[in-house]
Every structure is written in C-alpha cells, then in structure tokens.
Amino acid sequence: MKLSSVIISAAAIGLSALSSVSAQQTQPACSSIYTRQELLSLSSSQWNLVKAILSAMQRDGWFGWFAYIHNTYFGQIHGNSQFFPFHRRFVYEWESIGKRYNPGYIQPYWDEMRDYRAPATSQVLTPNWVGGNGVSPNWCVQNGNQAGWTMTFPNNHCFQRNYGNNGNLGSWYSPEYINSMIQRDTTMARFRPDIEYSLHGVVHINIGGDMYQGYSPNDWIFFLHHANLDRLWWQWQVGGRMWTMDGPNYDGSNISLNSNMPQFNEPISSVMQLGYGKMCYQYASNPLRRRDLGADLQQRLIQTLPKNTLAAWFPQTAKTPAAVNLIASVPANNETSNGQYIPYPTPLTKEWLEMHFAKPGEVQHVEADARKFVDAMRAAGYKSPY
Template sequence: MKLLSSSLAAAAIALTALNAANAQQTQPACSSVYTRPEILSLSASQWTLTKSVLSAMQRDGWFGWFAYLHNNWFGSIHGNSQFFPFHRRFVYDWESVGKRYNNAFVQPYWDEMRDYRTPASSQVLTSNWLGGNGQSGSWCVQNGNQAGWTMSFPSNHCFSRNFGNNGNPTSWYSPEYIQSFIQRDTNMATFRSDIEYSLHGVVHINIGGDMLQGYSPNDWIFMLHHANLDRLWWQWQVNGYLWTMDGPNSDGSAINLNTNIAYYNQPINTVMQLGYGSMCYQYASNPIRRRALDSTLQNKLINSLPKDVLSTWFPDTAKLPAASAVASVIPELVASQPGKSIPFPATLTQQWINMHHYNQADVNRVQNDARNFVNAMNKAGYKSPY
C-alpha cells in the first residue's frame, strides 16, 4: 500500500479531528446564522434601531433584571470555568430579549484591544455612541445613548461611570498580547484566567461606576465587552480547542461538558459551538474600521521578532511562511498607524481581586506574564501598528 502524500495525510488528520468534534455536537445546525458586528461598523440606521431597542428594554425593566441576575450569581461565574459558558449564554439571553422588540437587533461587540493605548479617547466613548465619563462628584453620565438614565437595581440611582486614573484610564491589553494567549494556551483553566485577570478586569475597573459593581449589566458596555470576550473565546476554540472544557466549577469540583451552566438549567455542551442549537450567530472577522490589520499583525510579527521570541510568545505565527506568503497588507493602513512600543498594561486593583475572591497567585502569574511579554517585545525592538 502506498503511503499517503503529506497533503493527503494532513487532510485525513483534519477530517478525523472534524469528525471527533462533530461527535460532541448533539445540537442541530442552525438554518441561518446572523453576524454580531463590531460596534463602530454599525450604519446610522442600525445604530438608530439599536438605541431604540435599548431604550425600550430600559423602560420595561430589562436592564434591572440582567443586573440583578448577574449580581445574584456573581460568586458562581467568576474565578472558575463557568466564566465563559455563563457569559456566552447570558449575552445570548440579553440579545434574545432585544429581538423581541425588533428581530433585526443584534448585540455588537467592542474590540477594546484596538483602543487599548488611550481608552478614554475611543470613538466608542464619545457622545454619538456610548458617552464618556460621568460628571465629577455624582458620576452621572450626561451624554451617549444612556445619558440621564435612572437605573432600578439595586435601587434607583443615576447611571454612572467613574473612569480610572482620574478620568484617563491606563493602557489596557494590546492585540498582540491577547493573540499570544490564543496561541499559547492549551486548556480552559489557563485561558480563562489569562483573559479574566487581564482584559476582562481592567475594562470593568477603568470604566468604573456601575461597571465596577456586581450589577455591571446596568452599563451596556458590559454586553459589548462580554460579546468581545466571547469572540476571543471562539477564536481560541477554533484554534484547536472547540470542545475543551476543564478546570474548576464554582463549587471546586472538576467541570466538564455535561456540567450545567450556572443559573441556566442546560449543560455547557449546548453552547460550545456557534452555529448550532440556539447559538445561531457568528462574529465579523474584519471590522470596517480596522480591516486587514490582523494580517498586518502576522506579517509584522514575523518580520520584527527574533525566532526565539516569536516561538515563545506566538508559536502558531512562528510556523507561518515569510511575510510575502501571508495575507496581503494594505499599505495605507500601516502608514496611517506608525508603530509604537507596547506600554505596560493596567493591573487589577486589590479591591477587585477581593471582591471576586480571586486566587492571588493566579492573578500574580498573569500580571507577571504580561510584564514579561512587554519586556520581551520591547527588548526585541518591536513596534506595534495599533
């Protein structure tokens, strides 16, 4: 018998892996799939529709309900492997309510890594979109789509934000560092803590106000933020970990695909694969405002980093061919964003760590990893296009 060629062998391996993954799937494939867009890619009419739905949901008490639900289950859905499946189901639940008002409603995401250097200057946080910081003293938000709202949970209060670092939040986490997680992490326990103790936490902390509380869904940024985290989880899943679910459950026992999602009486395996069951959505792969920068990033990493640094922090990218064989680059985008060194990111506050009862050693591991990453990139002379 002749041996399979390398390409046929690779195809056979891929098919075997696909069949193994499909064997896990007991949910029917969706007859149609809608796309969750990056928020700044919404057209004027789409944004008008979205604001109308959000206002109706506020009027009818849905912001208060989701704030209550998140607050009530707070201890069960953070610091353990319930984090991603619960929030995927939670954002989907929110989106489903919005569709009752208008079936065209879709929950967008905010790709916060693109705005990580100076978060407060993000277009997302301007008056035409979500609005900015609250008014000094009361911290009541005066502009944006939730301006002047009175939130009902835990009691009537003005919708508030109190940006960190005296209104000018410290840099968040770079696209490069989050991409490094996606390439390096090989189990859910590590990926979950890497995301939860970095990007997840600093966005909540630095937006502040309602976002700093257990009832953070009072701020619609919560849904944008967790849709983005769900998108990152999906990117990690399709990178070879589609059915990976391990680590601790909220009670300390080992979690698995048959474990029920906290609050929701359904097993985790029902939400693991987008495009199946009730998870009939996908994510836009190339937001309008930053098209092609993902391929630009791959090219830049390959051409800028020594092989040992590339292999350590970006093992998948290290296996790619030279830049000329990678996806094409749009030169004007690179020219319009001159490279800069990656700054050290913000860290979790002790208040936030205590509030969630996080394991301090795990938090320290992630924060040290982030510093080591920035040091390695800067020592190599890397200049980020973001």
Template sequence: MKLSAAILSATAIGLSAVQVANAQQTQPACSSVYTRKELLSLTASEWSLYKSILTAMQRDGWFAWFSYLHNTWFGSIHGQSQFFPFHRRFVYEWEKTGKRYNSAFAQPYWDEMRDYRTPASSQVLTSNWVGGNGQGTNRCVQNGLQAGWTMTYPNSHCFSRSFSNNGNPTSWYSPEYIESVIQRSADMTAFRPGIEYSLHGIVHLNMGGDMAQRYSPNDWIFMLHHANLDRLWWQWQSGHNHMWTMDGPNSDGNAISINSNIAYFNEPIRNVMQLGYGQMCFQYSSNPIRRRNLDASTTQKISAALPQDVLSEWFPDTAKSPAAAVATVDSAVAASGKPIPYPGTLTDDWISKQHLDRAAVRRVEADARSFVDAMKKAKYNSPH
C-alpha cells in the same frame, strides 16, 4: 503565568476536528445565522434602531433584571471555568430579549484592543455612541446612549461611570498580547485566567461606576465587552482545535465538563460550545474560522521583527507557520508604530470585592509585563 507549549497550529484544523465536532455536537445546525458586528461598523439606521430597543428595555426593567442575575450568580461565574459558557449564554439571553422588540437586533461587540493605548479617547465613548465619563459627585453620565438614565437595581441611582486614573485610564492589553494568550493556551485552565484577569478585568475596573460593580450589566458596555470576550473565546475554539475544550474547576469545586450545567440556566455547557448550532445561531463579523486579532500586515511584521526564539515562546503558532520563516516587510513598515506599553493592573480592593484569587491575577499581570519586556528587547514596535 505558565502556559502549556502543546499548541496545535491553526492550520491543523481539518477532517479530524470536524469528526470531533460531529461526535460532540448534539444540537441541530441552525437554518440561518445572523452576524454580531463591531459597534462602530453599525449603519446609522441600525444604531438608531438599537438605541430605541435598548431604551425600551430599560423602560421595561430588563437592565435591572440582568444586573440582578449577574449579581446573584456572581460567585459561581467568575474565577473558574463557568466564566465563558455562562457569559455566552447570558449575552445570548440578553440578545434574545432584545429581539422581542425587533427581530433585527443583534448584540454588537466592542473591539477594545483597538483602543488599548488611550481608552478614554475611544470613539465608542463619545456622545454619538455609548457616552463617556460621569460628572459630578455621583458621576452621573450626561451624554450618549444612557445619558440621564435612572437605574433601579440594586437601588435607584443615576447611571454612572467613573473612569480610573482621574478620568484617563491606563493602557489596556494590546492585540499582540491577547493573540499571544490565544496561541499559548493549551486548555481552558490557561485560557480563562489569561483573558478574565487581563482584558476582562481592566475594562470593568477602568470604566468604574456601575461597570465596576457586581451589577455591571447596568452599563451596556458590559454586553459590548462580553460579546467581544466571547468572540475571543470563539477564535480560540475554532482556530486552535479547542471547539470542545472545557476543563478546570466548576463552581462546586468539582471538575467541569461540557456536560456540566451552566450556572442559573440549568442546561449543559455543550449546548453553547459551538456557534451555528442549537440556539447559538450567530457568528462574529471579524471571525471566519482561523481569523486572528492581528491583521496580515501586523502578523507579517511580527514574523519579520522577532527572533525565532521569541516567536516560539510568545507566538508558537506563528513560529510554526512556513510564512513566518520567510516573511519580510519593507523598511517603512518595520519602522512604524510604537513600543507596547505596560497594561494597567487591577487594584487589591477590586480583586477583593470580586472574590478573585489575588495570586492568580498577579501571575497573569506578571506574564503580560514579561511579554512587553520581550517585545521591547526585540525592538518590536506595534502598529496598533
């Protein structure tokens, strides 16, 4: 995948960005902002409350309704630039529905990059949280949040998951690669496929069952997953001077802009572009402005371990940082970690069912493999 090198450093956000934001923003600033937390950071009382809310939402048909909407509008919200604004608005609508049951509800996210090496072993996929793989012929899930649920859309069936690779999904995408996509993407035309055809697709496919269908909101992992993808979009927006970047094709084939309407919701994309304004009165727990997917020690390790030409190609922001030129790590840190594995690939059958551009998907996957090759050649070992 060719990604433009015209990247601005995260540290360049200043008065000019504020002036642009003020010029573009037509929504009032929120009087208060609530926080979407990473799932495993919820307190026991928060998780207990959320489980009761989600159970009530299933009882009252909301899982079926959101699955119906996603299925109905599927072709208008994937494979082009509606992807991010639609799903931001969609997850917010879900969250707003949950708040009708209790105003304390805030949709969490799952930081899937943390679990990218061995997804099936994630704590998120245990009985204490959202449950694991389905069992039996119909792959019915027997533990966790949705254990034993009967879903009603598109027909009556047990809630199911069918992990790929015989229950042991292949590796997902590393924090380093996702950070590289964020740093290298100069516009939505690059950023959207870089995320949609990598982390987005592989999680849907690997979870299988309901999550691998067009009606994937039957699985609450859908909301955890898309809240995380929205968090990544916000990182790219807020930390890379892309607050108002919206380009590429719309679902009607015309060029998209912030004044285009969001599919189904019939309101302009500009309404959801900036968190903290209008209805978007939330923030992400791990994302103050300019925050990265990589912690400071990992960023320092990348800076010290990679030659300047490799940094410039794959982490242009890091390469431009003065700290990158002088960063050092002790021998114990430099020797820690393991090589980044190749991520799994999307199957032709899944790509076809999703009506995606196969060539575009394969370009993203080839880019990810080239990234892994470059890291291996540089003898970079990831601490993740």
C-alpha cells in the same frame, strides 16, 4: 419577567477553522446564521434601531433584571471555568430579549484592543455612541445612549461611570498580547484566568461606576465587552480547542461539558460551538477600523521578531509556512520603523480582585506574564501599529 460568515480571521492565529463537526456536538445545526458586528461598523440606521430597542428594554425593566441575575450568581460565574460559557449564554439571552422588540436586533461587540493605548479617546466612548465618563460628584452620565437614565437595581440611582485612575485611563491590553495568549494557552484552566484578569478586568475597572459592580449589566458596555470576550474565546476554540472545558467549577469540583450553567440549568456543551443549537451567530471583523488584526498582524510579527521570540510568544504563527520560509532571514533586534512600543497595562485593583474571588497566584501569573511580554517585545525592537 422570565430570564429567558464567521470572519474570525483564522490567519490571526495561524490556523484554519475546523473542517468537520465533532462527535461531541449533539445540538442541531442552525438553519440560518446572523452576524455580530463591531459597534463602530454599524450604519446610522442600525445604530438608531439598537438605541430604540435599548430604551424600550430599559423602560420595561430588562436592564435591572439582567443586573439582578448577574449580581445573584456573581460568585458562581467568576474565578472558575463557568466564566466563558455562562457569559456566552447570558449575552445570548440578552440578545434574544432584544429580538422580541425587533428581530433586527443583533448584539454588537467592542474590540477594545484597538483602543488599548488611549482608551479614553476611543470613538466608542463619545456622545454619538455610548457616551463617556460621569460627572462629579455623583458620576451620573450625561451623554451617549444611556444619558440621564435611572437604573433600578440594586436601588434607584442615576446611571454612573467613574473612570479609573482619577479619569486618566492608562493603557489596557494590546492586540499582540491577547493574540499571544490565544496561541499559547492550551487549557481552559489557563485561558480563563489569563483573560479574566487581563482584558476583562481592566475594562470593568477603568469604566467604573455601574461597570465596577456585580450589577455591571446596568451599563450596556457590559454586553459590548462580553460579546468581545466571547469572540476571543471563539478564536481560541477554533485553534483546535473547540470542546476544551476543564478546570474548577464554582463548587470546587472539576468542571465538564455536562456541568450545568447557573440560572439556565443547561449543560455547558449546549453553548460550545457557534452555529449549533441556540448559538446561531457568528462574528465579523470590522473593515472600517485602522488595521486588520489577522494577516497584517501576523506578517508584522513574522517579519519583525527573532525566531526564538516568535516561537516563545506566538507558537502557532511560528509554525505557519510564511514564518518557516521567512524566519531564517529575520535578524535579532529588527526594529520596526513605524508604530510605538507596547506600554505596560494598567494593574487591576485589589478591591475588584477580591470581589471576583481571584486567586492571588493566578493574578500574579497574569501580571508577571504581561510585563515579561512587553519586555520581550521591546528587547526585540517591536513597535505596535495599534
């Protein structure tokens, strides 16, 4: 085998998308755009099509192939700034293989922040969708679309999940905190570890089994998860950082838009802007989920948080006209009447961090920042509706 309308809710970060194409764009504009949807917004017929294609891809060895590629380049695509561009290209490649079976295949994403408070109860992790935890002692998964599968890489084994914390999944990362990082981080050198060692890591670790390993593409949740991370990167990009690519490359040199992505031998610049080159897709929000993460969230933050707290944690929101007009009347400790306080997120395991070549300082920064954020929200009386 050979490995071969953006509804990003600009209100979610208080900015509009770019109005013109950067001079750095050398890829041709796509003649047509398809839309990646949140998994739970798929219709029954769409989900049945996806399941049929995934079964065919498993039959023909594609799960094993993508697991092999991810495992082979593992050290080059984690712990450095290759993380986002490589995985964008990798998920696209998976999607393009799916389209060979049926052009209607479009890779969905899982908006895990919606389920952060009690992820084990997510509808996504139920038999009608991707299934839940494996069964002791071998942790073979017995329900969902991959139930009873035998994976071929790195050896023949039953498809496995082994939920973290002895099956008692703790909280992940709230929509508010992820939104805060999207607003505050101004460099890839900061944004990459902030996401890689928060939402990225906690999902891999807590799903466990195949997802815990370098060959995590054995679990289709991998592609749901990384499509969501790609969506978050895109939200960060349209906040005035479309062509921001800095920080270390896998060989220790300074990465640039001209740096090639492992496996594909293509420059990072070729995947930077959705709607150009091969990246002919966009992301849609899910109207069926509980609440909008765009305007609804921003309004709640503006009307709840004291001026200094809003400016510190949501600087882009604090500069919007709505915030400027209302902020003067927002009292300190303006406790919301509905929702719950944001819990501390589940810490990552030392073993997983070592496997990802994580630098202790970067991890400590993320962990301390997340705790500080929770403390600040509680001190302000903020309760999350999610």
